[in-house]
Amino acid sequence: MKAIVLDMDGVLFDTERVGDAAWRKAAKEMGFTEIENAIAACRGLNRTDTRAYFERQYPSFDYLAFHERNHLIMAEMLAQGMPVKLGAYELLEWLKEQKWKIALATSTGKESTMHHLKSAAMTEYFDVIVTGDQVEHSKPHPQIYEIACQQLDVPPAYAYAIEDSPNGIQSAFDANMRVIMVPDMVKPDLSLRMRVVTVQKTLLDVRDYLEQYGE
Numbered sequence: 427m428k429a430i431v432l433d434m435d436g437v438l439f440d441t442e443r444v445g446d447a448a449w450r451k452a453a454k455e456m457g458f459t460e461i462e463n464a465i466a467a468c469r470g471l472n473r474t475d476t477r478a479y480f481e482r483q484y485p486s487f488d489y490l491a492f493h494e495r496n497h498l499i500m501a502e503m504l505a506q507g508m509p510v511k512l513g514a515y516e517l518l519e520w521l522k523e524q525k526w527k528i529a530l531a532t533s534t535g536k537e538s539t540m541h542h543l544k545s546a547a548m549t550e551y552f553d554v555i556v557t558g559d560q561v562e563h564s565k566p567h568p569q570i571y572e573i574a575c576q577q578l579d580v581p582p583a584y585a586y587a588i589e590d591s592p593n594g595i596q597s598a599f600d601a602n603m604r605v606i607m608v609p610d611m612v613k614p615d616l617s618l619r620m621r622v623v624t625v626q627k628t629l630l631d632v633r634d635y636l637e638q639y640g641e
Contacts, residue, residue, distance in 0.1 A: 429586070431530070431575065432531070432588045435532065438510065438514045439514075444509065447503065451496075456492055464483070471593065472561070472565075475564045513628045527579075527585075529555070529556065530555045532556075533594075535559045582603045587604070588608060590611070606632055607626070
């Protein structure tokens with residue numbers, strides 16, 4: 427019963443950096459000066475929880491206008507193709523060859539998720555895709571990983587999760603999964619290391635780790 431659930435942004439695609447740049451550009455245009463705090467707090471959240479954060483922390487800020495502008499900026503940045511992470515194709519090909527059950531669990535909405543996967547020719551690799559607009563509670567709540575495992579028909583304790591962010595790691599950890607961290611924008615501290623079974627530099631290293639230890 428080999429099963430794995432991957433995050434998307436920051437794991438398969440180098441979109442965390444692109445997203446941060448888009449947020450900063452949109453915030454600058456709108457004169458919003460608290461963007462760095464917002465980026466850190468919202469990393470890994472879905473659209474609903476991100477909006478709730480802004481409405482709670484910055485009630486006078488026009489979040490909807492910010493979201494629309496950010497969405498356009500990011501689309502322009504990604505128009506030349508998806509920035510695929512090192513080892514993404516190699517890991518997915520190996521998992522398929524070894525007959526693993528593969529799911530995607532991302533806080534990104536379904537429309538953007540499917541656009542990204544199709545642009546990178548990755549859709550065919552996934553048996554299950556769960557997106558942020560399909561769950562009530564986003565990461566760090568475990569719901570998205572619990573649903574992914576349910577749809578894979580695998581108990582969470584038997585499945586691996588690959589994550590890069592604290593919110594994502596907490597989500598998979600609380601779902602009782604075996605979490606592998608591949609650091610992106612956030613480096614692993616002691617608290618994160620206590621929630622993962624291993625930290626690997628790239629997805630190529632994840633493949634090598636699973637070849638040796640995956641069950």
